[in-house]
Amino acid sequence: MNYLIRAAKPGDLQSIYEMAKLTGGGFTNLPPDRQALRSKLERAEASFAREEDAPGDELYLMVLEEVETGEVRGTCQIFAQVGQHWPFYSYRIGTDSKHSEQLGRTFHAQVLMLSNDLHGASEVGGLFLHPAARAGGLGLLLARSRYLFIARHRARFADRILAELRGVIDEAGGSPFWDGVAGKFFGMSFQEADQFNAVHGNQFIADLMPKHPVYIAMLPDSARSVIGVPHPSGRAAMRMLENEGFAFENYIDIFDGGPTMTARTDQVASVRNARHVEVAGIAESGEDALIATGRLADFRCCFGQVGADGTIDAKCAGLLDIGKGAEISWIGR
Incomplete structure (x- = not known):
């Protein structure tokens, strides 16, 4: 079979929607919501049509097509610059050090700090391959085609690039990290928050999330154990990112605690080479x-x-x- 990566079109809506229903949740960039996906396709169409070669609030959505049948078997996305419409939030893992002269002891506590450090970076994401096409290196084709697109349109992207990996999701579709941290402040389940974010954006995070640091030692074991850990299905994607030069620099997703990988755009192997x-x-x-x-x-x-x-x-x-x-x-x- 022959496969081709191409720009997504409005006519791909049904195929993308059917794939979105297979993701299993926690996949913010590919929500199983027809209207949200239609809006993504419209945004991508406008992004491809914009002629100005400078980073902006663009989304480039591409699909993997089986040429003989015309069937869409995968998707991938590139965001030219995050944080342009809604603030881009991450948790940064930091250290709070305190010293007691009376005890003669220094204490180092790990904390989660709400951060906008990655504002303005480009992002690669939304990579999903249909279960029927998970062979022959097609995941690699999807992933690396994004870097060739960036290399061919370098002026449209930022000097820093990130990739968010889905965190650990339990068998019931819940997130141990969400239940131990953010869920305490939002009054909704992980699935509800994830779907709301995918459809409406994350301004509600700015409205409700406490701004003070969260001490990791005070979290339940179930939440601590998944901080910075990718979903089992994302481990291969993490290795591909590392092979491209991405690294984990202590940024995690505020919903599921999954790792955020970052790199300098010009140092990404498939861009540089x-x-x-x-x-x-x-x-x-x-x-x-x-x-x-x-x-x-x-x-x-x-x-x-x-x-x-x-x-x-x-x-x-x-x-x-x-x-x-x-x-x-x-x-x-």
Whole structure:
């Protein structure tokens, strides 16, 4: 089967909605809410259409299409700059140190501090692969296609980039971290808060979340044990992020406690190592690669082969609908 990454279109709503119902909750960027997804697609359409090459409040939503059938089998998203419409909140794990001369002892306590430190960064997120397509490296294609998009449109993104990983969710769909921390102040379950945030944004967090630090030692064991721990299904995604140069720098999601990974955009491996060339022709051998072409709404990406002389294989050329002289960006697979 042949797969292609392309810009999402309004006509993809039903396919994306069906995938959103498979996420299992805690997936804020892909809520199983038809109107919220329609709004995302409209926002993405406007983002792809904007010509100004500068970071703004844009969302680029892309899909993985099975070319022969036209079926959408995955999604991924890039936010050009977080915190432009609603404040972007994280918990930062810090240390509160106190010393007693009388006791001759110094105490170091870990605390969670509500933070806007990541305001203005770009974000990669919303990556979901249909269970029927979880083979053949398609998750890697989805994930790394975002970096090729950034490399081809570098001026539209910030100098810092983040990725939030879903935290631990129990079998009932609840969050031990939410139950131990934020849930105390919101009067709603994790599922209710997660859905409200996905549909309405997070201003309610600013309204209700206490601004003072939370001492980790005072939290129940169930909440402490999941701080900075990814959902089991997200461990492979965390390894891919680490391979790209992302690191955990003590920022966690305020809802489920999952880790937030950060990097300097120009140091992300697939951005830094992307090569930009003109196609010299068609050949049937070369280095296995991810190959992208097109600007904004015309962006497309697939697996293919690139020769040292700038040639690409015929199947890739067909999928991308390009030939000799076309401009491509590529990274080794």
